[in-house]
Amino acid sequence: MTANIIEIDTLIVGAGQAGIAMSEHLSKLEIPHLILEKNRVAEAWRSGRWDSLVANGPAWHDRFPGMLFPDADQDSFVPKDKVADYFNEYVNHFNLPVKTGVEVLSVVKNDQTSGFTVTTSEGVYKIQHLVSATGPFQTPIIPAIVPTVEDLHQIHSAAYRNPESLPEGGIMVVGAGSSGVQIADELQRAGRDVYLSVGPHDRPPRSYRGRDFVWWLGVLGLWDAAATEPGKEHVTIAVSGAHGGKTIDFRELAAQGLNLVGRTASFEGHTVTFSNDLADNIRAGDENYLSLLSRADDYILANGLDLPEEPEAHNLLPDPDCMTHPTFTLDLKEAGINTIIWATGYATDYSWLKVDAFDENNQPKHHRGVSSEQGIYFLGLPWLSRRGSSFIWGVWHDAKYIADQINIQRQYQQYETTQEA
Secondary structure, eight states, X not given: OXXXXXXXXEEEEOOSHHHHHHHHHHHHTTOOEXXXXXXXXXXXXXXXXXXXXXXXXXXXXXXXXXXXXXXXXTTSOOBHHHHHHHHHHHHHHTTOOEEESOOEEEEEEOSSSSSEEEXXXXXXXXXXXXXXXXXXXXXXXXXXXXXXXXXXXXXXXXXXXXXXXXXXXXXXXXXXXXXXXXXXXXXXXXXXXXXXXXXSEEOOOSEETTEEHHHHHHHTTOTTOSSOOTTXXXXXXXXXXXXXXXXXXXXXXXXXXXXXXXXXXXXXXXXXXXXXXXXXXXXXXXXXXXXXXXXXXXXXXXXXXXXXXXXXXXOOOOOOXXXXXXXXXXXXXXXXXXXXXXXXXXXXXXXXXXSSOBOTTSOBOEETTEESSTTEEEOSOTTSSSGGGGSHHHHHHHXXXXXXXXXXXXXXXXXXXXXXX
């Protein structure tokens, strides 16, 4: 052991769901390791989400196999702070080695020897394996079309907390995935005049014939899909656990008073232009919704299940006026809109990871999380190995695979050491 340098086999960067799952599996394999987290355990659930957020899946499903959500109805959708508490309790329950308040500044491959040198805010580590468990939600994305007018308040959805935190007046929410829809709905219910810019999306039923959609995706094998469908790489999923869990229906939201518009195309001063695709986007979402109902019906019939019929679920509301007479341009000042919330997703930031594990677009090169740079692993990314990879339970299974790969490499390294001795 060199002074001021800590040697350990494996470092995990990030103490969110991915890092915690990784640590559990490494602990079971008795692999010496440490999790470094620059904030608190599960910090994104506490400070990186809006106040009323709940988990998008029921408690029985959106969890690790090793522990139920304590003191929770297992069919309920757990509030965000309770999710963070769950991860803290999981760390304590399994006695996982987490060191908080430590930022990883750089990781470089060692010259003429195996492993890596990791520089952190508290010192230097010499390691053999590193797992990047920082997840996909690192740097909020705001598109290049953002207007530059000074009297328009603009934030990313990551900075939204509640209706009271915003200036008075109307609001435009750009992006109709889970975050955008829930925020727009909350603001409209709070009495705000809200415009929601709707792009392509999948729209699964919250539940059907007495089963939550997460159950349907499981029995139909959709969680285990190994790759996204062509053309759907950037399609969001409109689903929510808010208000006890309810299917998102854009026609219903329009009837409720939300102003729906197509994708936001451009700005010129206070004037915004929308694509003529609102009706197409909503109808494509309807097709996705109805196709899942049809597959569920077929599964019930094929397996002789006694689940209550729900014929009304197949009925769609009439096209609202916003679909038949869409808005193509809007003067935000005339409409009384002085806030834009960009629910437009996130980018990853691997500037600290200075290794040969990235493609020309700075995206990780990997297979099931095992990167092109031996000893470097990625965990918690969408579609890492399957559709469920970025979900709490899915990341646990991906972590098991990566832990096994690390263990295999350690066995090879130990053989080399034995031969040299």
